[in-house]
Amino acid sequence: MSKSLSRRTVLRGMGTALALPWLDVMSPTRLLAAKSTLAAPPLRMGFFYVPNGIHMQDWTPDAEGSSYGLTRTLERLKEHKSDFNVLSGLTLDGARAHGDGGGDHARSVAAFLTGAHPRKTNGADINNQISVDQATAAKVGDATRFGSLELGLEASAQAGNCDSGYSCAYASNMSWRGPTQPVAKEVDPGAVFDRLFAAQSSNETRRMKSVREKYRKSIIDFALEDAKSLHKQLPAIDRRKLDEYLYSIRDVEKRVAGADRLSVNEEGVPDYPRPRGVPKALSEHSELMMDMITLAYQTDSTRILSFMFTNAGSNRSYPEIDIKEGHHELSHHGKSESKQKSIATINRFHLDRFGELLKRLKGISEGEGTLLDNCMIVYGSGISDGDRHNHDDLPILLAGKAGGRIESGRHIKYENGTPLCNLYTWMMQQMGVQTDSFGDSNGVIKL
Template identity: 25%
Template sequence: MNRRLFLRGICGAALAVPFLNSLVRSARAQEAPSPRRLVIFYTNNGCLTNRWFPTIENGAGSVTAASLETVQADGKPRTLAPLAPYAAKLLFPRGLAMPLNGLNNKVDGTVHFDPHDQGMGSKLTCAPLDPAGEHWALSHSLDHEIARRFNQGTNKIPLVLSVGNAFTNVKGIVSYSASSTPFAPVTNARTVYSSLTGLFASGSETEADHRVARGESIIDLVTHDLNALKARKMSGADRRKVDDWLALLRETEQRVLPSACTAEAAAALGVTDAALTAAGYPARGGGFGGNSETVYTLGSEMMIRLIALTMMCDNNRSIVLQWPGFVTFKWDGISHTHDHHGLSHRNGSAATGGQCVSGVLEQIHEIDRWYAGRYAKLVKTIDSIEEGGGTMLDNSAVMWLPELADGNAHNTNNLPIVIAGGAGGYLKQGVAVNLAGGNLAVGNSEASCAGGGEDENNSGNTGSSGGTVPLNKLYTTLINALGAGTPEWVPVDRFGVSDAVSAGFGGSAPSFTTDGAGNVIDGPGISNPGELDAIKA
């Protein structure tokens, strides 16, 4: 064989290898199933439930732009109007309640922790709290369950973020890696950015990009040389070498992962060193630079962009963005003098009852609408990124999960929950589903302080009745939604424990089945395991 011709053919194929990334970005995107992810947007202190829910609580046509935007009969605007453009991609599972609602907050008649402890500790774990010590939850949380099962490679922990400084006690921790093991959130967006930069691939456009756009294979770049080589008289061993090289090249084309995880993609999202600094995230150390306004406006915007970039890099399929509950809103046209927690109590303090803060309901509504705008921004950002035959949102479940329903009543039944995205077609979209039956209504959030004056007594029942379907069942459904994207997935039928567990504790902790790490994996309270079939597509 002519050595020069052989080398020309083989080296021509070898020179094609650097172009494979751009080819596979196109080819692989069509062949491989897109990853499925769970993103949790977690807020504290409840909301004005009567302004939050869609105007229709169940069935076809229940979620439309009009059902989210329509001004109420009393002339007051609705909370979720910012989500109107995405109505067709929203699911409202109605009638869900947090497990252990009203339970294990008393042991032998003694109050051990307040509802906010349980609202945080039990929310993602669906497990009771330890009545002693720091009151940590007695199991791991949903975000860790998802990360362990579905994250790629060796990274088996979720990405948990907090806007602003996070508390380090039970009132500030929503994520648990194991029983009595709180998992602190990341508060500096630069830390997240630094973890992604090592994954960036070159985004430089090449000749291959143009050819790929026309549907050509990378081997087309060297086809002439390879054909000329194969036409030469050669031994069977030499011909096998050429065929083996072609097979290797084809296999490499199929194996290289597609990626939009580039510095160029980050910059297009607005994630750069300069933007991080402007958003209040220092180059060195933890915590924040700047002030609260910077952190909650530019800083939260940066967190949202980094969530999208993390998803584009497939660096984590389990993401939580939590917001602190004790913050005074003084930005974006809002100018409050009381923190969110105090306003949720209607009296401006951590106490209950008392006199109403003047105009308190409208102040709470301003906060609710601001969070709705942030959630809508998160949904919009994820929905703007093409993936497979749709968008990244179509392959994800982006859930707004509250600590409480009404912040004054501290109730955790009939929770206001919305999920954007269908998790790869597993979940219904554009609909509200009454899982509890009967008339759920929207709660009594304006039963107190409706007059707007300081002389009013905060004594009305602001909670709601009904809506007691265990939240565990939603989490089971979400776990299976992500698992359905993998051929080897065996569906699960439970997560955590439900609210029938050891009412009042009876003076001692209940008995649970645990795994080797001490995580609660079953308990006497799961009497109705399984998914929520009514929300499945």
């Protein structure tokens, strides 16, 4: 009979450190009688942000409860309906003007995970509050190699005027370690891959990447002997999980390498600065990042993650779906039917990308369920209607079952004005943080 395996076990070889997925053999109780309960897999939290609001007519369901019908936009998640809840009525008061005039886009990002009203400035005197992901990581983040990961598809900026007198630090960072400490997101899939699977030293990471490129070896090749040794010790079900995991890493590594070769400077796309080393197509870039997120959760490299599709007020176009106008420009639709149609198309494009992640997480067995079952992932925006710039009745989804704590598959309508931070307070409690409040919460949400 196989011995119990530590959750922190990694496969090593020449500068490579491969964390392992959750295996049944990692349960400290698996060696007890068959009737004993396996140790619960870890719980993960995540936050996904889309800019410029949503075409709400195609988003909000009419009915409540589990019998609600999917709207035109939510229809894109049809195969996952039983795996998420639609939450209506939640409000982000910190994103409102409160006498500061314009700047709703930057305020929305800055407030989305903090619940705070950021100081209006485009100088160095930025001031916000700690975000829910960082507050949680400060309490429980030491259980994993990375307390949290901050990812996205557009690079962060830390200075300059990005929105009506609001610093770019507000517009491009939703994770904040403290009032003056925005956490920049990583947008290069290759860099994320190296962080997850190369050795801890950044110098060693660069050196081993050079070695791999020279000898055309995969990270898995360097850790192969360790993997073979472990494979012999595992029961059949865990051997299959390990094989599937190693295959997925090799596949992702190949696609990341291909993305490096595809890197070009794209012209004619409004207000979209492209870092070097990312795929040309947004869908491909997103697909790789969803792979990184899946691997990060699967290997328990982190349990806390934030992701921004684009920065606040992003005016990039979407040629992949035949949208040539800039997103921000379209969001000020003035009730134009054609512009609203384009906005809804962009909304569905973003939701398709999120659906790809849900499919990946749902396809990985973990404990008595799936990896998605052990997640609670918020998807939404700090703006409801992009034309009105309103911050009430926000478009919010909560995906996953939080390890059985959530009854999913419902549309839950809260009293309009309910702070979004009421949800975050509940999520922090599920992660093991002892708190009765967060941000501007006035209670704890009921799910």
